[in-house]
Amino acid sequence: MKMALFQAILAFVVIFASFALYYLFIIKYFNPLRHIAGPPVRTLFANHLSAVLDPKRTPAVHKHLVEKYGRSVRIRGVGPWDDRLLTLDTVSLNYVLKNSTLYEKPWQSRRLITSLIGCGMLSAEGQMHKRQRRIATPAFSNQNMRALIPLVFQKGDQLKNRWMDIMNAGTTEAATVDVCQWMSRATFDIIGLAGFDYNFNSIQDESNELFLAYKEMFDKVIGKSTFWGTLASVYLPTLFKIIPNQRSRTIERCQAVIRREAGNMITEKKRKIAEGNETGKAYQGKDILTQLLTSNAAIDIPIEQRIDDEEMLHNINTFMFAGSDTTSLTVSWILYLLTENPEMQEHLRAELFTVLPPTAPTNLSELTEEETQSLYAEVSELPYLHNVMREALRLIPPLHSTLRVATKDDEIPVSYPVHRSDGSVDESAQSIHIAKGTFVHVSVEAFNLDQDVWGEDAWSFNPDRWDNLPEKAREQPGLFSNILSFSAGPRSCIGIRFALIEVKTFLFVLLTNFVFQSGLDPIEKINVVLTRPFVKKQFSKGSQMPLIVKRFVRMGQVPEI
Numbered sequence: 001m002k003m004a005l006f007q008a009i010l011a012f013v014v015i016f017a018s019f020a021l022y023y024l025f026i027i028k029y030f031n032p033l034r035h036i037a038g039p040p041v042r043t044l045f046a047n048h049l050s051a052v053l054d055p056k057r058t059p060a061v062h063k064h065l066v067e068k069y070g071r072s073v074r075i076r077g078v079g080p081w082d083d084r085l086l087t088l089d090t091v092s093l094n095y096v097l098k099n100s101t102l103y104e105k106p107w108q109s110r111r112l113i114t115s116l117i118g119c120g121m122l123s124a125e126g127q128m129h130k131r132q133r134r135i136a137t138p139a140f141s142n143q144n145m146r147a148l149i150p151l152v153f154q155k156g157d158q159l160k161n162r163w164m165d166i167m168n169a170g171t172t173e174a175a176t177v178d179v180c181q182w183m184s185r186a187t188f189d190i191i192g193l194a195g196f197d198y199n200f201n202s203i204q205d206e207s208n209e210l211f212l213a214y215k216e217m218f219d220k221v222i223g224k225s226t227f228w229g230t231l232a233s234v235y236l237p238t239l240f241k242i243i244p245n246q247r248s249r250t251i252e253r254c255q256a257v258i259r260r261e262a263g264n265m266i267t268e269k270k271r272k273i274a275e276g277n278e279t280g281k282a283y284q285g286k287d288i289l290t291q292l293l294t295s296n297a298a299i300d301i302p303i304e305q306r307i308d309d310e311e312m313l314h315n316i317n318t319f320m321f322a323g324s325d326t327t328s329l330t331v332s333w334i335l336y337l338l339t340e341n342p343e344m345q346e347h348l349r350a351e352l353f354t355v356l357p358p359t360a361p362t363n364l365s366e367l368t369e370e371e372t373q374s375l376y377a378e379v380s381e382l383p384y385l386h387n388v389m390r391e392a393l394r395l396i397p398p399l400h401s402t403l404r405v406a407t408k409d410d411e412i413p414v415s416y417p418v419h420r421s422d423g424s425v426d427e428s429a430q431s432i433h434i435a436k437g438t439f440v441h442v443s444v445e446a447f448n449l450d451q452d453v454w455g456e457d458a459w460s461f462n463p464d465r466w467d468n469l470p471e472k473a474r475e476q477p478g479l480f481s482n483i484l485s486f487s488a489g490p491r492s493c494i495g496i497r498f499a500l501i502e503v504k505t506f507l508f509v510l511l512t513n514f515v516f517q518s519g520l521d522p523i524e525k526i527n528v529v530l531t532r533p534f535v536k537k538q539f540s541k542g543s544q545m546p547l548i549v550k551r552f553v554r555m556g557q558v559p560e561i
């Protein structure tokens with residue numbers, strides 16, 4: 001008996017050791033990427049992840065990599081078994097993003113997303129993703145997005161009034177405001193109402209249980225997680241089920257609240273739709289959930305193409321996750337960039353006032369629906385506002401980079417010479433051979449900041465560049481304005497129009513009422529799932545962007561009391 005046990009343990013140790021040896025020392029010699037040049041790896045477990053993911057370093061790192069190793073670079077991922085391709089070649093990037101069945105999101109990123117928000121559109125793959133995207137697409141139509149505009153103005157007003165209250169409570173006309181936190185509350189409110197007809201009311205008061213559950217899950221778990229903690233949760237999920245830690249307990253607790261509340265939303269909506277069908281007065285809900293349920297029930301959708309309540313719930317979570325912080329960060333970074341460039345802030349404010357009728361009420365949400373639509377139509381056409389927005393999205397894309405994995409052996413086309421690991425340069429290379437299972441690192445930021453494309457000043461904030469783009473930049477593929485901030489191809493951002501309405505409306509409302517100035521604390525960019533602002537040396541306090549906000553008084557106008 002003892003002998004058998006000893007043999008079993010020995011066999012386990014031998015098998016484990018063989019696997020470890022194979023993954024640590026041998027597998028890399030089978031990876032075709034070994035022929036591609038890349039930066040050295042100094043120790044067995046060293047990697048290049050922080051160098052290519054830290055937005056404080058990446059512009060210089062990418063520049064250095066291109067100069068030294070060309071535009072197709074082999075980098076080291078988590079360990080020696082994970083040599084990946086970092087491509088800074090537009091043709092390769094375009095190919096990878098457009099061929100989304102060949103280049104999927106890796107199971108590791110999908111497991112991480114799924115563990116938080118379920119298998120909705122962000123993490124689903126294959127037929128499941130196609131089905132979900134098809135059902136959701138009508139909800140993001142132009143018409144539905146137009147219907148959103150009055151709501152965004154209303155939330156813009158609420159935020160403005162809260163800030164006015166903060167100023168009125170103080171002795172001066174200025175206050176230090178954590179723009180990032182407030183914007184996050186505003187975008188939560190909007191996605192709650194526009195997405196599910198659910199009022200988080202978080203601009204007014206942060207006590208809603210569902211709001212707190214989302215906030216806690218996203219802020220405390222994502223915003224403060226460590227690299228190794230995240231890695232452990234991806235590779236050893238069962239371990240945390242058996243021995244839960246604080247992170248897994250928080251997620252479980254928050255998810256229970258979310259499941260209960262989101263489940264109620266689905267049941268209630270279905271009831272309203274069914275009631276409308278019975279009474280012949282079709283339910284007119286304009287929110288995304290109603291649209292999803294309606295398009296899911298459309299007669300031209302075959303039964304097997306429909307999504308069930310569980311997937312519906314995962315997509316509610318997905319919209320909360322994908323549709324709130326991305327937009328609030330965009331507005332926050334724009335305001336930050338405008339504090340760094342006060343003359344641009346003034347120029348933009350002057351432009352915004354050109355479309356604000358002098359007779360307009362202080363609260364623009366008091367305008368009629370028609371007036372609001374026509375005001376937004378003018379706002380959306382303002383050229384400098386558009387330039388400021390796309391320049392900020394170019395310079396600080398909320399999603400710094402993303403990852404894809406090859407689902408079979410493939411040849412990725414290239415448009416630049418390929419540097420080989422033996423030091424030679426293959427000027428006539430047409431493609432790079434990539435093995436099934438290899439990761440491709442897609443750097444959104446590197447694409448947007450490429451000096452070869454955008455010019456020497458590519459790393460600086462210059463909204464005027466959009467009036468005279470270099471030809472190379474004009475030829476860049478991308479879903480929006482030749483940049484990659486909303487990605488490209490079948491997995492690109494479905495909420496882009498939603499986001500643009502929010503960003504422009506908030507800038508309009510806030511900049512016509514306030515002047516923004518840098519706070520006392522220096523802000524830095526840190527990549528925690530998204531590129532977030534932190535006060536320097538205050539990482540443990542979570543993402544924040546304290547700016548000085550002053551009431552803007554137009555000449556001849558008396559400030560509100």
Ligand code: HEM
Pocket residue numbers: 121122123133191318319322323324326327330397398399402403484485486487490491492493494495496498499
């Ligand atoms: C400025 C704001 C936004 C930015 C910069 C942004 C950016 C992106 C990017 C880069 C992706 C691709 C992710 C990847 O490849 O891993 C994406 C996907 C997605 N976004 Fe956005 N997004 C924004 C706002 C929104 C909003 C407001 C919504 C919803 C209301 C939304 C919903 C989604 C969804 C559902 C996906 C997954 C699409 C799919 O895989 O088919 N996003 N977004």
